[in-house]
Amino acid sequence: LKKDFHFLTEQYWSKGDACFIPSILGDFIILPPQELGWLVNQPDDILDNMAQIMEMIEPLYTICSQYVVDHPSHHKIITRDLTRSLGELTSDVMNELAYALDAEWGIDTKGWKEVNPFTTLMNVVAQTANRVFVGTPLCRNKSFLENVLSFASSVIPSALFIHFIPEFFRPSVAPLITWQNRRYRRKLAGLIELECQQRQALFNGAAKTDAQHNDMLQWFIQAAKDSDQPGESDPSIICQRLLVVNFAAIHTTTLSITNVLYDLISSSSAAEVIHKLREEVSTVLLANDNIWTKHGISQLYKIDSTLKESMRLGELNAFGIQRLVVKQDGIESPISKTYLPEGTTVGIPNRAIHSDSRLYPNPDAYQPFRFSDLRNTSSTVVAEESQAGKTPTIPYTAKLSMATTTPAYLPFGHGRHACLGRFFASNELKLLLAYIVQHYELQTIEQRPEREWIGSMRICPMKNTIRVRRREPV
Numbered sequence: 147l148k149k150d151f152h153f154l155t156e157q158y159w160s161k162g163d164a165c166f167i168p169s170i171l172g173d174f175i176i177l178p179p180q181e182l183g184w185l186v187n188q189p190d191d192i193l194d195n196m197a198q199i200m201e202m203i204e205p206l207y208t209i210c211s212q213y214v215v216d217h218p219s220h221h222k223i224i225t226r227d228l229t230r231s232l233g234e235l236t237s238d239v240m241n242e243l244a245y246a247l248d249a250e251w252g253i254d255t256k257g258w259k260e261v262n263p264f265t266t267l268m269n270v271v272a273q274t275a276n277r278v279f280v281g282t283p284l285c286r287n288k289s290f291l292e293n294v295l296s297f298a299s300s301v302i303p304s305a306l307f308i309h310f311i312p313e314f315f316r317p318s319v320a321p322l323i324t325w326q327n328r329r330y331r332r333k334l335a336g337l338i339e340l341e342c343q344q345r346q347a348l349f350n351g352a353a354k355t356d357a358q359h360n361d362m363l364q365w366f367i368q369a370a371k372d373s374d375q376p377g378e379s380d381p382s383i384i385c386q387r388l389l390v391v392n393f394a395a396i397h398t399t400t401l402s403i404t405n406v407l408y409d410l411i412s413s414s415s416a417a418e419v420i421h422k423l424r425e426e427v428s429t430v431l432l433a434n435d436n437i438w439t440k441h442g443i444s445q446l447y448k449i450d451s452t453l454k455e456s457m458r459l460g461e462l463n464a465f466g467i468q469r470l471v472v473k474q475d476g477i478e479s480p481i482s483k484t485y486l487p488e489g490t491t492v493g494i495p496n497r498a499i500h501s502d503s504r505l506y507p508n509p510d511a512y513q514p515f516r517f518s519d520l521r522n523t524s525s526t527v528v529a530e531e532s533q534a535g536k537t538p539t540i541p542y543t544a545k546l547s548m549a550t551t552t553p554a555y556l557p558f559g560h561g562r563h564a565c566l567g568r569f570f571a572s573n574e575l576k577l578l579l580a581y582i583v584q585h586y587e588l589q590t591i592e593q594r595p596e597r598e599w600i601g602s603m604r605i606c607p608m609k610n611t612i613r614v615r616r617r618e619p620v
């Protein structure tokens with residue numbers, strides 16, 4: 147796929163044509179970028195996002211019940227409660243990731259330590275995210291963390307196996323394939339449901355609110371209390387929602403930060419870039435009384451840009467905005483006039499868009515400050531224009547941040563089904579990168595290890611190691 151990509155880009159998408167891509171994991175029709183707007187605006191009864199997710203991860207066998215699929219109330223909890231609480235949770239997130247990373251990478255300032263960034267950062271991400279999902283002490287419980295990671299890692303491989311089983315045999319064969327996955331889920335259910343029941347018992351007493359906890363588990367308990375669906379209070383349903391969120395959060399975030407580190411340490415200007423990132427972190431901390439706040443995070447322009455550049459170069463799927471055609475008899479796309487039969491998966495070429503030189507000058511070059519430099523230029527232009535009393539021609543600053551999706555920047559998707567957790571993910575990633583550059587030396591490498599391809603998925607190196615050393619306290 148990788149070798150053919152350039153050819154496909156030249157042949158099809160640049161000319162505005164669609165392209166059929168056969169794959170053992172399911173065939174795709176990739177629409178040209180010009181049809182992205184049409185694609186994201188199609189209603190779910192024509193191009194269905196959930197049906198595509200069902201095909202891809204087989205959640206009924208790997209994660210949760212039909213009830214949770216049909217009633218995705220966790221979406222509202224992510225968009226409303228999680229995003230609203232980002233400010234209050236900033237110091238919890240920073241404390242947890244510092245605690246977890248110190249344990250993984252060590253605090254010895256004398257010698258270099260060889261670490262596998264993918265596995266160590268996955269532990270850090272799982273613990274940090276769960277500080278916000280289930281709180282302490284569960285997020286530090288060894289058995290909880292081991293099982294949550296094994297569970298999250300088992301979903302895609304199990305779903306791939308299930309994919310090859312004819313639909314008729316799935317109900318009898320799939321449970322055999324997913325027995326390990328169910329074992330992890332059972333262990334997690336034991337831990338989460340117990341915590342849930344204890345909190346519900348407290349909460350169902352005199353207390354109207356629970357001031358002791360501010361995490362996703364608590365928001366689920368509160369939302370269930372306010373809901374007219376009795377099933378919502380069932381600890382097993384709440385647990386399944388937490389598994390869905392963990393699955394969505396852990397690998398995406400880990401693969402993204404691992405890519406960032408490899409890009410950084412293999413860059414010819416690594417030392418200079420890291421120096422500038424450190425400078426920015428110190429300046430922002432100084433300006434905010436040495437406390438991490440949401441406002442401080444929003445001032446980390448270079449950190450944001452460094453993350454965004456690696457996500458542009460290393461989007462996790464070469465084909466984005468994947469949807470299943472569910473309209474009976476299919477549908478024709480409006481520009482390329484491609485017939486999309488019912489049952490096919492359609493998407494757009496993320497990789498081709500992210501490497502389009504009209505959108506990103508010198509697109510194959512890693513330029514960590516590509517977006518922060520642009521932000522400086524655009525704010526100068528906007529300031530000059532507004533001083534001159536003109537309407538700004540570049541209302542752009544917010545659009546340059548890593549969590550903002552545009553038709554040209556798609557690692558989090560785009561449109562109404564864009565990633566719901568991206569504001570949380572971007573804050574977590576910014577804090578993590580800030581902490582890494584502030585507290586660790588990173589040994590540079592000559593050659594960036596290659597990404598691997600699984601179907602259209604682009605996976606960062608998972609087995610390689612890098613060398614890190616704790617910095618003397620500044």
Ligand code: HEM
Binds near residue numbers: 557558562571
């Ligand atoms: C760097 C980390 C992440 C990346 C790269 C990422 C990427 C994505 C992408 C590409 C989609 C599909 C969008 C589409 O089809 O248009 C998505 C959907 C989603 N993501 Fe994320 N994600 C990340 C982190 C998270 C986190 C931390 C959460 C939860 C707290 C989360 C929750 C979700 C949910 C619930 C959806 C489904 C949205 C829907 O169906 O409407 N993600 N994500």
